[in-house]
Amino acid sequence: MPDPEGAPPARRPALVAVALALIPLTAMCFTVPLWDRIDPMPLGLPFNLFWLICWIVLTPLLMWGAYRIEARRHRPDGSDP
Amino acid sequence: MSAAAIALTTIVAIVALGTTVGFVAGARVKMDLEQWTVGGRGFGVVLVFLLMAGEVYTTFAFLGASGWAYSRGGPTLYVLAYLTLAYVVSFFVLPQLWELGRRHGLQTQSDFFRMRYGNRWLAGFVCIVGIASFVPYLQLQITGIGIIASVASYGDIGRTPAMAVAVALLVAFVFASGVRAVAWVSVVKDALMVFAAIAIGIGVPLMHFGGTRAMFAALVHTHAAHLTMPGATANLGHGWFISTVLLTSFGFYMWPHAFGATFTARSADTLRRNAVVMPLYTLTLAFIFFAGFAAVLIVPGLANGDLAMLTVVRQSFPPWFLGVVGGAGALTAMVPASIFILTAATLFAKNLYRPLFAPTMSDQGVARLARATVVVMGLISLGLAIYSSTTLVSLLLTGYAGVTQFFPGVLLGLYSRRVTAPAVFAGMIVGVVTAVFLMLTHHDPLFGVSAGFLALCLNFLVTISTMLLTRRPT
Numbered sequence: 001m002p003d004p005e006g007a008p009p010a011r012r013p014a015l016v017a018v019a020l021a022l023i024p025l026t027a028m029c030f031t032v033p034l035w036d037r038i039d040p041m042p043l044g045l046p047f048n049l050f051w052l053i054c055w056i057v058l059t060p061l062l063m064w065g066a067y068r069i070e071a072r073r074h075r076p077d078g079s080d081p
Numbered sequence: 082m083s084a085a086a087i088a089l090t091t092i093v094a095i096v097a098l099g100t101t102v103g104f105v106a107g108a109r110v111k112m113d114l115e116q117w118t119v120g121g122r123g124f125g126v127v128l129v130f131l132l133m134a135g136e137v138y139t140t141f142a143f144l145g146a147s148g149w150a151y152s153r154g155g156p157t158l159y160v161l162a163y164l165t166l167a168y169v170v171s172f173f174v175l176p177q178l179w180e181l182g183r184r185h186g187l188q189t190q191s192d193f194f195r196m197r198y199g200n201r202w203l204a205g206f207v208c209i210v211g212i213a214s215f216v217p218y219l220q221l222q223i224t225g226i227g228i229i230a231s232v233a234s235y236g237d238i239g240r241t242p243a244m245a246v247a248v249a250l251l252v253a254f255v256f257a258s259g260v261r262a263v264a265w266v267s268v269v270k271d272a273l274m275v276f277a278a279i280a281i282g283i284g285v286p287l288m289h290f291g292g293t294r295a296m297f298a299a300l301v302h303t304h305a306a307h308l309t310m311p312g313a314t315a316n317l318g319h320g321w322f323i324s325t326v327l328l329t330s331f332g333f334y335m336w337p338h339a340f341g342a343t344f345t346a347r348s349a350d351t352l353r354r355n356a357v358v359m360p361l362y363t364l365t366l367a368f369i370f371f372a373g374f375a376a377v378l379i380v381p382g383l384a385n386g387d388l389a390m391l392t393v394v395r396q397s398f399p400p401w402f403l404g405v406v407g408g409a410g411a412l413t414a415m416v417p418a419s420i421f422i423l424t425a426a427t428l429f430a431k432n433l434y435r436p437l438f439a440p441t442m443s444d445q446g447v448a449r450l451a452r453a454t455v456v457v458m459g460l461i462s463l464g465l466a467i468y469s470s471t472t473l474v475s476l477l478l479t480g481y482a483g484v485t486q487f488f489p490g491v492l493l494g495l496y497s498r499r500v501t502a503p504a505v506f507a508g509m510i511v512g513v514v515t516a517v518f519l520m521l522t523h524h525d526p527l528f529g530v531s532a533g534f535l536a537l538c539l540n541f542l543v544t545i546s547t548m549l550l551t552r553r554p555t
Contacts, residue, residue: 010177010495021169028162029326032319036155036309038301044294046301046308049370052161056363059165063172063357070172070353 014073017066024059028052084400088233091404092411095273099412100254103266129346130355133339137164138274139218140225140414142366144387145473150373152386154304154312161367162326165360167333172356174334176349177495189424190340190487191432197494198502201436206506207487208433210513211337212425214483218336219462220469221476222418223248225387226411227466232391233407241467247415252459255419255426256452263419270416273409275365281394281406282368285375288397296375304377321526324534325478331537332485338417338424340491387473418462426454479520482533486512489537489544500548508544512536 035051042050082090142160149157181187185196190211195204223244230243255263286296300308311318334340346352369390376389380396383389394406430451435442442450486509493500516536519525525532 010180012496013173018173021172024169025166028166029323029330032310032322036158036319036322038305038308041297041301044292044297046297048155048158048309049161049367052158052165053364053367056161056165056360056367059169059360060357063169063360066172067353067357070176071350074176074349 011073014069017069020062020066023062024055027058028055084403085233085235085237087400088235088404088407089230089238091401092229092233092408095269095405095408096250096411096415099266099269099415100250102269103254103263105265129342129351130359133342133355133359137339137417138271138362138365138413139417140222140410141473141477142369143274143278143410143413144225144228144390145221145477146366147369147373147376147390148385148387148473150370151376151383151389153314153317154307154377155310156312156314156317156322157370157373158310159322159325159329161363161370162322163329163333164363164366166326166330168356168359170330171334171359172353174491174495175343175352175356178340178343178491179346179349179352181495182344187344188341189428189432190335190337191428193340193494194490194505195432195436198490198505200502200506203502203506203509205433205437206509207490208428210483210486210509211428212433214480215337215421215425215458216462216465216480217476218480219418219421219458220465221473222414222421223462223466224476225414225473228385228387229391229407229410229414232388232395233403235395244463244466247411248459248463251415251418251422252456254415255423255455263416263423266412266416266419270409270412273405274413277406277409278365278368278372280402281390282371285372285379285393285397289375289379293371296371296378299378300374307377308374316526316529318529320529321531324526324531328485328531328534328537329478329481331488332481332533335484335487335491336480337428337484338420341424341427422455422458422462425458426451429454478525478531478533482516482520482525482531482536483513485533485537486516486540489541493544493548497548500544501551503551504544504548507547508540508542511543512540515539 036048038046038048040047045053146157146160149160178193181193181196185192187193187196191204191208194207195201198204224240226247227240227244230238230247231240283293286293290296290299297308307313310322334343343352346355372390372393376383376393380389380392383392391403391406391410395403398406430447434450435447439446489508489512490500490505493505513536516533519527519532519535527535
């Protein structure tokens with residue numbers, strides 16, 4: 001059923017959570033010209049492959065921080081915006 | 082028993098085991114439309130994780146990513162970046178979407194657009210673009226099954242009969258069991274796939290070179306340019322990487338099935354936790370990359386890169402192991418393919434046919450029509466898989482160019498009060514038309530930037546400017 005007022009939009013995320021999310025986005029995407037090379041080869045891996053594998057592991061740590069912030073904001077009042 | 086017989090028997094046994102698990106899971110629950118499509122909205126962290134991982138790690142990850150690592154080289158690294166960043170994006174979209182879903186009883190992506198924008202033509206358009214984008218993705222899975230059968234049988238079984246059998250099995254499976262079955266088959270499939278990926282990623286370099294380090298040292302020595310962008314391609318450089326990573330990580334949850342999987346979750350918090358842990362699953366793909374790169378040195382000169390991984394496995398391991406890998410690969414194609422078919426059928430029956438042609442149809446009637454559509458979808462994708470030959474990655478990127486055009490409507494729909502139906506509709510039409518035009522005229526990438534991404538930018542631009550022009554005076 002169409003809602004005349006439109007559905008109420010979701011509550012905007014905390015700025016800190018967005019900032020945390022921008023870190024992996026910058027590291028894995030926008031900065032590619034800086035890390036797309038073969039040397040040095042840590043653990044014997046080409047540097048670009050090594051760099052991405054590192055960020056696969058680091059991203060959940062950063063997002064865990066974002067989770068702590070968002071979960072706290074959504075819990076007390078039954079999470080309805 | 083011949084090598085081919087051993088490999089094929091193992092594959093059949095694994096597929097049978099996986100399918101049985103699915104049927105058993107489906108048989109326990111009474112199926113109505115809500116059960117069939119969103120599993121009664123009661124999946125916890127573990128089942129949602131399995132369902133989402135189940136539909137994400139498709140034959141594309143298994144054969145397509147290693148195939149591109151083999152044939153294209155460096156540009157393939159986009160897969161590691163986008164699969165990680167897609168979950169980061171999802172953290173800000175899915176929990177919010179789930180809240181709306183619970184409040185308004187949403188089951189599908191089209192439901193969201195209908196509810197949020199109150200326009201049935203927009204909702205219908207979303208259905209059509211979604212179903213059309215599934216076609217190349219489904220074709221990818223079925224092509225994958227054909228490749229597995231022909232490599233594992235050492236060329237004895239043709240691709241076409243193998244694909245036909247797979248489609249028949251698939252249709253029977255979806256028909257009988259719905260979304261819950263699919264989540265449980267994912268358990269078998271993912272366990273096997275992680276095992277196979279790690280065994281291959283470590284085993285192949287070890288057997289042929291004495292280790293990963295030595296393998297990469299040898300590659301750097303002979304194929305240094307292959308390992309960085311643009312690798313073995315002419316135009317897939319850094320601009321392509323950035324635009325493709327953005328396109329695919331924004332588009333990832335715009336796939337109607339991934340979008341719909343949101344509504345199976347028990348709570349918004351389930352989805353938030355999932356977004357945090359899911360990137361770790363991407364590590365599996367790093368091992369698949371090792372195998373793809375090793376293949377450059379072990380089996381050079383294959384005409385079709387998508388065969389690379391299985392060919393290396395066949396050369397390095399005993400036949401039973403080729404069977405395990407093949408079985409994992411077959412389930413890896415069938416699980417997502419069943420989800421795609423299930424989603425497309427539900428969209429067609431519930432969101433396209435009923436609202437536009439048969440407004441009085443009952444929920445049971447919709448469920449029956451959806452099941453009939455399953456058969457039709459299976460046949461269409463089989464037909465296309467038989468008559469076309471494109472690399473698996475290209476098929477995937479074609480679908481992405483379509484579904485990502487939903488992103489502005491979803492993002493603004495969640496976070497902006499001012500966005501209107503005409504704005505989203507106009508943007509989406511411009512985006513879809515641009516993407517289709519650039520791809521059909523072979524302008525992808527255009528000036529080194531992914532065509533789908535250019536279409537997405539235009540889409541955003543048109544949506545926002547129309548929104549500002551059509552704003553209601555207050």
